[in-house]
Amino acid sequence: MDILSLKNVTAGYGTITVLNDLSLTLRAGEILTILGANGCGKSTVLKTAMGLTRVTGGALALGDKSITATPSHLRAAAGLGYVPQTRNVFQDMSVIDNLRMGGYLRPKQFEHDVEEVFALFPRVKERRRERAGNLSGGERRMLSIGLTLLLKPKVLLLDEPSSDLAPATVDIVFRAIQDIHTSLSIPILLVEQNVNKALEIANRVCVLVRGREALDAPAGEIDTRHLHDLFMDGGVRTS
Amino acid sequence: MIQVLVNSIVYASEIAIIAVGVSLCYSILRFANFAHIQFAVVGGYLTYSFATIPGLALPLPLAMLASAVVTGLMAILIDILVFSRLRNTSAEGKMIVSWGVALFIRSIVAAIYGGSARVFDVPSSTIVVGDAVFTTLDVAIACATLVLMVALHLFLYRTRVGSGLRALASNQELAVTRGIPGDRLIRLMWFLSGSLAAIGGSLIAIQTRLQPSMDLVILLPIFAAVTIGGLNNVFGAVIGAVILSLAQNFLIWIDFGSLFFGDPWHIPTKFRDYVAVLALVLVLLLRSRSSAAAAKR
Numbered sequence: 183m184d185i186l187s188l189k190n191v192t193a194g195y196g197t198i199t200v201l202n203d204l205s206l207t208l209r210a211g212e213i214l215t216i217l218g219a220n221g222c223g224k225s226t227v228l229k230t231a232m233g234l235t236r237v238t239g240g241a242l243a244l245g246d247k248s249i250t251a252t253p254s255h256l257r258a259a260a261g262l263g264y265v266p267q268t269r270n271v272f273q274d275m276s277v278i279d280n281l282r283m284g285g286y287l288r289p290k291q292f293e294h295d296v297e298e299v300f301a302l303f304p305r306v307k308e309r310r311r312e313r314a315g316n317l318s319g320g321e322r323r324m325l326s327i328g329l330t331l332l333l334k335p336k337v338l339l340l341d342e343p344s345s346d347l348a349p350a351t352v353d354i355v356f357r358a359i360q361d362i363h364t365s366l367s368i369p370i371l372l373v374e375q376n377v378n379k380a381l382e383i384a385n386r387v388c389v390l391v392r393g394r395e396a397l398d399a400p401a402g403e404i405d406t407r408h409l410h411d412l413f414m415d416g417g418v419r420t421s
Numbered sequence: 422m423i424q425v426l427v428n429s430i431v432y433a434s435e436i437a438i439i440a441v442g443v444s445l446c447y448s449i450l451r452f453a454n455f456a457h458i459q460f461a462v463v464g465g466y467l468t469y470s471f472a473t474i475p476g477l478a479l480p481l482p483l484a485m486l487a488s489a490v491v492t493g494l495m496a497i498l499i500d501i502l503v504f505s506r507l508r509n510t511s512a513e514g515k516m517i518v519s520w521g522v523a524l525f526i527r528s529i530v531a532a533i534y535g536g537s538a539r540v541f542d543v544p545s546s547t548i549v550v551g552d553a554v555f556t557t558l559d560v561a562i563a564c565a566t567l568v569l570m571v572a573l574h575l576f577l578y579r580t581r582v583g584s585g586l587r588a589l590a591s592n593q594e595l596a597v598t599r600g601i602p603g604d605r606l607i608r609l610m611w612f613l614s615g616s617l618a619a620i621g622g623s624l625i626a627i628q629t630r631l632q633p634s635m636d637l638v639i640l641l642p643i644f645a646a647v648t649i650g651g652l653n654n655v656f657g658a659v660i661g662a663v664i665l666s667l668a669q670n671f672l673i674w675i676d677f678g679s680l681f682f683g684d685p686w687h688i689p690t691k692f693r694d695y696v697a698v699l700a701l702v703l704v705l706l707l708r709s710r711s712s713a714a715a716a717k718r
Contacts (some may be wrong), residue, residue: 232598258600266598272591275584282581283588287600289581333600 191240263335284329320351442614464619465626496615
């Protein structure tokens with residue numbers, strides 16, 4: 183079953199087009215990883231799914247409902263949980279207030295739901311009175327995922343969860359992502375630079391080259407040499 | 422001394438109540454809204470109308486409340502007609518447009534009410550504490566401001582919607598992707614800042630007099646207070662107003678003549694605004710220096 187689909191989407195920022203006629207589908211129960219070189223439009227896919235870019239062509243759907251013209255806050259209400267790569271917490275608010283904002287649409291269930299986040303990330307609980315801007319990179323990443331879970335999303339969109347993190351923290355974050363995926367059975371659209379980590383947890387991989395899909399294959403069938411070529415040469419094999 | 426403090430508190434109250442709206446708007450929409458000053462003027466005139474129109478003649482507090490509601494709605498209308506269409510325009514662009522809006526509102530006020538001064542007829546008795554003389558009106562103004570600022574603080578920090586506004590100010594993209602209805606909360610922000618400006622403008626008008634040109638009198642202290650307190654920080658504007666007001670009143674009170682030359686001499690009252698300019702220049706100089714130092718580090 184298709185959970186989130188982009189059909190022939192052209193999108194970008196202002197007058198700049200980043201995604202060119204891109205089609206992509208996230209299916210129920212899977213982790214789909216988007217890989218690609220810097221600047222190929224990976225993050226723009228997630229931003230477009232959230233309504234943060236200017237879409238000039240194509241259509242987006244969540245389940246069987248079109249969301250092409252839906253404003254961002256209603257996409258969140260419809261079940262899209264987005265964790266940005268940067269600026270992913272409310273820096274000048276406390277950790278607990280950040281979590282409250284994550285659960286903005288479910289204020290009555292907050293006290294119950296937040297315990298689930300604390301169980302997943304005990305470190306976030308320890309730091310709950312701290313100003314989010316004072317957290318370490320790893321803590322911030324955990325908080326950003328935690329506050330997104332409070333929305334009770336049907337789909338998770340994760341933008342480079344491993345970036346700028348120490349290797350040990352990367353492991354913690356990826357274990358948590360795997361946990362969320364299996365225990366809550368939430369399909370995940372993951373954008374990642376860390377190819378090995380991404381391949382470890384992905385079911386399917388999509389490679390973007392200059393805003394277009396260059397490869398879509400099950401993670402197990404990915405030939406890393408081919409990936410390398412796609413990254414370095416934009417899809418042209420040189421050897 | 423007590424007299425200077427009392428004067429400072431009353432003046433700071435009037436400035437603060439208007440200045441918080443400028444900060445509120447800046448923190449969320451990232452531009453200095455010069456039309457905000459006109460919200461205060463319009464608020465003053467509306468209060469006057471509600472309190473004096475034959476057949477209506479509301480008691481003053483009710484007239485102020487009605488004026489606050491109407492001015493708040495006016496601020497929302499201006500957003501719908503003008504500022505909402507400029508969300509992706511640069512801050513400078515929006516600021517210049519806000520000047521245009523300010524001039525437009527000013528002309529309308531002058532066209533409806535004319536240029537002559539109007540005075541509120543408010544019964545007020547004198548209170549004497551030690552050397553200080555002040556009026557019950559002064560006390561009412563200070564108390565009204567205190568209550569409103571505490572209420573605003575409780576709203577922003579203790580309610581879900583208020584926290585949503587803070588989230589929007591902190592990180593708009595993150596806020597809307599949490600399901601926080603950005604556009605609706607921005608309207609609410611306009612309502613709040615318009616209403617507060619109306620109350621502040623009314624208080625100034627009640628204490629002095631109502632004239633279309635009062636915008637120029639309050640423009641400088643309000644933007645100086647907001648700049649001193651940090652444009653981004655809602656309650657910084659309150660602190661800015663207090664600092665500015667104390668500086669203005671104390672500099673006029675100090676007998677510089679006796680201190681330096683033996684003959685009494687004070688800075689003339691009309692130079693009060695120059696203190697605001699001086700404070701503004703100092704803050705901008707120090708801030709650019711400290712941010713340059715931070716950049717070096």
